Structure formats: structure tokens, C-alpha cells
Amino acid sequence: NAGVTQTPKFRVLKTGQSMTLLCAQDMNHEYMYWYRQDPGMGLRLIHYSVGEGTTAKGEVPDGYNVSRLKKQNFLLGLESAAPSQTSVYFCASSYGTVESPLHFGNGTRLTVT
Amino acid sequence: KNQVEQSPQSLIILEGKNCTLQCNYTVSPFSNLRWYKQDTGRGPVSLTIMTFSENTKSNGRYTATLDADTKQSSLHITASQLSDSASYICVVSTGAGGYNKLIFGAGTRLAVHP
Numbered sequence: 490n491a492g493v494t495q496t497p498k499f500r501v502l503k504t505g506q507s508m509t510l511l512c513a514q515d516m517n518h519e520y521m522y523w524y525r526q527d528p529g530m531g532l533r534l535i536h537y538s539v540g541e542g543t544t545a546k547g548e549v550p551d552g553y554n555v556s557r558l559k560k561q562n563f564l565l566g567l568e569s570a571a572p573s574q575t576s577v578y579f580c581a582s583s584y585g586t587v588e589s590p591l592h593f594g595n596g597t598r599l600t601v602t
Numbered sequence: 603k604n605q606v607e608q609s610p611q612s613l614i615i616l617e618g619k620n621c622t623l624q625c626n627y628t629v630s631p632f633s634n635l636r637w638y639k640q641d642t643g644r645g646p647v648s649l650t651i652m653t654f655s656e657n658t659k660s661n662g663r664y665t666a667t668l669d670a671d672t673k674q675s676s677l678h679i680t681a682s683q684l685s686d687s688a689s690y691i692c693v694v695s696t697g698a699g700g701y702n703k704l705i706f707g708a709g710t711r712l713a714v715h716p
Contacts, residue, residue, distance in 0.1 A: 493645070531606065531691070531706030532646075579645050587633050587697055591704075593645025 491515050495580050495594035502570040502601045510565040510597050512580030518592070520585035521563040522547075523555060525576040526596070532579065538563055539585060570601045604629045606694050606707035614713045619682055623710045625675040625692030633695040637666055637677050640689040640709065649677070649690075682714045 496511045514521065519540050524532040534547030538557040552574060554566045563582075567574060577598050581591040606627045615621050627635070634653045638646035650661045652668040652675060659666050663686075665678045679686055692707040 529611075529708055531708050533706075534704070581645070587695060588651065590636065590648035590651070591646070593647070595644050 493580055493582055493592050493594035495578075495597050497597060498595070499598050500600070502567075502599065504571060504601060506570050507566070507568050508570065508599075509567075510578055510580075510599075512563045512565070512594060513561055514563075514580075514582040514592070515561065516582060516592060517560070518582035518584055519560070520583045521557065522581045522583075522591065523553070523563065523565045524579045524581065525549065526579060527576050535565065535578075567599075570599075572601045575599060575601045604694075604696060604705045606692055606705045608690075608692050608707040608710050610710060611708070612711040612713070614715060615682055617682060617684055617714055617716050621679050621682060621712065623677045623679075623690050623692075623712070625677070625707055627673050627675070627692070627694045627705070627707075629673075629694040629696050629705050631696055632670065632673075633697055635668060635675050636693045636695070637664075637675075638691040638693060640691060642688070646691055679712075684714050684716065687712060687714045 493514045522537040523535040533549050536555040538544045541560040544555045556564045577596045579596050580594045583589045583591050609624045636651045637649045640646040650666045663680045668675045689709040689711045691709040694705045696703045
């Protein structure tokens, strides 16, 4: 089983450039999430989705947009990248119940110069 | 403010030794606490979940404890192996149905040396 797949694995952007991070899950999960992980800090929620066609803001949504056009896919977009967005981005999915764990992808390491 | 603090930040032990990682939380309301293992370059993977009524839970060589009164949890690793080298993340859930808000600790980085 593939689980949660993120593409690309690495990316370098110049300030002001745009890009889209792709996340796909094959577990039929309703909930999907985008997190960023920075050194010395816990994972922080950027945006999440509770089902196809729905999205909501998390803890640190500024500078990012998302779309969930299909249940299995969750896209994270950066319209105008800034150095502060240099981070490792993780996509996750879950059934959404209190007891269900998050299933994470292996991350996208993004550097903005 | 909801917070999860983990200690130590990093730890080096020799293969075969035991170790204990700590997690203190100030999260309300409390739903459950989960430990994740994150290998270098990979996403976190769930090890175990602790609910309010559970004191101890084991998963192989991993044993998690929870003291809901003092708001502390620990993860004990027995007879460590090189493959235990990873970051261990404590996550507290403050939701109850619907969207479930999670508070992540910064993790403890464990290195097991031969």
C-alpha cells in the first residue's frame, strides 16, 4: 500500500515564485491535513480538509492556499514564496475520529532563497 | 495556552540500554495522547495512544505511561536498538468529535550508538 504520497520530495524556489505541493492518499480517508515542521518546533497545521470540496484554515495559513477537488488528493499552493516559508511540509490523512491516528507522507523539503 | 513540552531535547544512549522520554502537557480539554516515531527524512508514525483512563500501554519494546492528574506522559524504550534512532513526538488531542485539534511537542531526538 502506498499510503500517503507527497511530490516533490525537494524543491528550491526563488522569492516570489509559486509552486504547488501534491498529496495523494489511497486509504479512503475523509480528513487530510498540511503541516509544516521547523527546527525546534512542533508540527504546525497550515490547512485541513474534512472532505472532498471542503477546506479550512489551521494555525498558520497565511501565504498558503489549498484545494481538495478529489477525495484522495489535497494540494498546497504557495502563490508568492518567501524565505519564511522555507520548511519541511508534511501531508497527513485520517478517518477523522478522535481515536484515529494521522498517516503522514514523507515530506517535501522546500527552500526559498 | 495549550502546550506540550518534551524533554530532553536530545539523548544519546548505547545500544542495549533503556531510556525514558518525558512529555508534559497543559491542554484542556484533554481527549488523548499519542506518541509518534519519526525516522530521519520520513513522516511520523504512530506508536501508541493513551486515553484518560489508561495508565500504561505497551507496544513491543515501547511502553507509554500517562498520569492525567499531573499531566505527564513518558515513553520508555527497553533494550534499545540502532533502529530506535529517531525523533519521538508527543501529541495531545483536545478534540471530541468533528475536527480534532492536535497539539504537537517539539520532539526528543534519540541517537542509539553501537
